[in-house]
Amino acid sequence: xxxxxxxxxxxxxxxxxxxxxxxxxxxxxxxxxxxxxxxxxxxxxxxxxxxxxxxxxxxxxxxxxxxxxxxxxxxxxxxxxxxxxxxxxxxxxxxxxxxxxxxxxxxxxxxxxxxxxxxxxxxxxxxxxxxxxxxxxxxxxxxxxxxxxxxxxxxxxxxxxxxxxxxxxxxxxxxxxxxxxxxxxxxxxxxx
Amino acid sequence: xxxxxxxxxxxxxxxxxxxxxxxxxxxxxxxxxxxxxxxxxxxxxxxxxxxxxxxxxxxxxxxxxxxxxxxxxxxxxxxxxxxxxxxxxxxxxxxxxxxxxxxxxxxxxxxxxxxxxxxxxxxxxxxxxxxxxxxxxxxxxxxxxxxxxxxxxxxxxxxxxxxxxxxxxxxxxxxxxxxxxxxxxxxxxxxx
DNA sequence: GAACGTAACACTAACGGTTAGCCTTTTGAA
DNA sequence: TTCAAAAGGCTAACCGTTAGTGTTACGTTC
Numbered sequence: 001x002x003x004x005x006x007x008x009x010x011x012x013x014x015x016x017x018x019x020x021x022x023x024x025x026x027x028x029x030x031x032x033x034x035x036x037x038x039x040x041x042x043x044x045x046x047x048x049x050x051x052x053x054x055x056x057x058x059x060x061x062x063x064x065x066x067x068x069x070x071x072x073x074x075x076x077x078x079x080x081x082x083x084x085x086x087x088x089x090x091x092x093x094x095x096x097x098x099x100x101x102x103x104x105x106x107x108x109x110x111x112x113x114x115x116x117x118x119x120x121x122x123x124x125x126x127x128x129x130x131x132x133x134x135x136x137x138x139x140x141x142x143x144x145x146x147x148x149x150x151x152x153x154x155x156x157x158x159x160x161x162x163x164x165x166x167x168x169x170x171x172x173x174x175x176x177x178x179x180x181x182x183x184x185x186x187x188x189x190x191x192x
Numbered sequence: 193x194x195x196x197x198x199x200x201x202x203x204x205x206x207x208x209x210x211x212x213x214x215x216x217x218x219x220x221x222x223x224x225x226x227x228x229x230x231x232x233x234x235x236x237x238x239x240x241x242x243x244x245x246x247x248x249x250x251x252x253x254x255x256x257x258x259x260x261x262x263x264x265x266x267x268x269x270x271x272x273x274x275x276x277x278x279x280x281x282x283x284x285x286x287x288x289x290x291x292x293x294x295x296x297x298x299x300x301x302x303x304x305x306x307x308x309x310x311x312x313x314x315x316x317x318x319x320x321x322x323x324x325x326x327x328x329x330x331x332x333x334x335x336x337x338x339x340x341x342x343x344x345x346x347x348x349x350x351x352x353x354x355x356x357x358x359x360x361x362x363x364x365x366x367x368x369x370x371x372x373x374x375x376x377x378x379x380x381x382x383x384x
Numbered sequence: 385g386a387a388c389g390t391a392a393c394a395c396t397a398a399c400g401g402t403t404a405g406c407c408t409t410t411t412g413a414a
Numbered sequence: 415t416t417c418a419a420a421a422g423g424c425t426a427a428c429c430g431t432t433a434g435t436g437t438t439a440c441g442t443t444c
Contacts, residue, residue: 198411198412199410199411199412200410200411200412203410203411228399228400228401229400229401229402230400230401240401240402241402241403241404244401244402244403249401249402250400250401250402
């Protein structure tokens with residue numbers, strides 16, 4: 001069973017990108033609610049069913065890169081060098097994510113998200129998934145009790161969201177991770 | 193502008209309750225996804241449009257009491273006696289809410305929620321609204337910086353969700369509020 | 385390199401939640 | 415009694431989403 005490394009994969013990725021680009025363009029031009037799925041599919045020149053075979057829902061078109069989020073967070077835990085303290089590793093990753101959201105390329109999209117209730121709602125559900133994934137990684141690392149790990153995961157993902165909304169993301173991150181560090185210290189009995 | 197204290201209000205509340213009861217019965221009998229809105233409306237003997245004038249979405253039928261949640265949490269802050277420490281007041285309220293969810297009457301509903309993805313997702317969005325409301329109350333109480341207040345609000349609402357999911361809600365609450373207390377101490381410079 | 389299995393995509397039609405438009409009845413107040 | 419507004423009802427539609435069914439193009443295998 002050789003992994004399908006070839007043209008097929010490239011074509012699939014290209015189609016996905018074409019759809020995401022079309023959606024991004026239309027949503028930013030005219031607003032999320034004002035653009036229908038059938039319109040996005042037409043603009044990308046694919047069938048509606050094809051669109052839904054690449055994205056599970058309309059909202060997901062806006063969060064096309066979200067798969068990388070959970071991955072980066074969990075890898076910050078599983079792939080860290082031994083003796084590396086946990087919370088600073090998480091903080092580094094969250095900081096990078098927040099910075100990415102403020103980049104010139106991504107900022108308009110996040111403004112769209114912040115001003116569209118349906119997208120805010122979808123993002124809240126996404127955060128729960130990300131927190132669950134991170135919690136699994138943390139409990140796997142035997143870093144603390146199950147409850148403490150779940151709490152650390154949830155608080156970390158929240159910190160990302162709160163910092164993104166804050167006036168001064170950098171300062172907010174300082175404050176948030178000071179709180180998280182204290183919370184973790186109060187819970188984690190022993191850790192490298 | 194006399195407030196409408198009378199039969200009209202009672203009838204409205206009765207209709208709302210009738211709808212919520214019908215929905216609860218049908219959902220518990222046959223599962224959330226297997227029951228359509230038109231069916232709930234028929235069971236409650238109202239029009240579909242009437243149903244949607246009482247509840248903003250199908251999912252909201254399951255969380256009929258959610259309005260009380262945010263209210264109780266914010267009142268734990270705004271209506272507390274002077275010199276009452278903040279975090280323990282929040283903890284008492286969260287503890288009561290968690291206990292209520294485990295009661296014989298409410299437990300089946302929360303089991304339904306936990307096993308239905310659409311409801312879990314809706315609840316995540318609801319938590320964000322509750323956290324926002326609580327954060328507003330906290331910043332109004334000048335209890336700390338804006339970021340610290342938002343973080344405390346978010347963490348508190350998360351603690352409710354985490355404790356509800358935990359094997360031992362009581363023990364989980366002990367652990368969670370020890371973490372929150374530490375986080376708050378690390379952030380709040382001065383407070384009564 | 386010819387045949388085959390399958391992944392990707394297209395098309396149609398429908399389902400289910402949600403809303404707009406408009407009308408009737410009930411209620412509280414002047 | 416009269417009247418404005420609230421509550422509810424009916425119809426029809428919109429829109430996201432999916433099932434069902436076929437077709438094409440790719441990768442594999444003989």
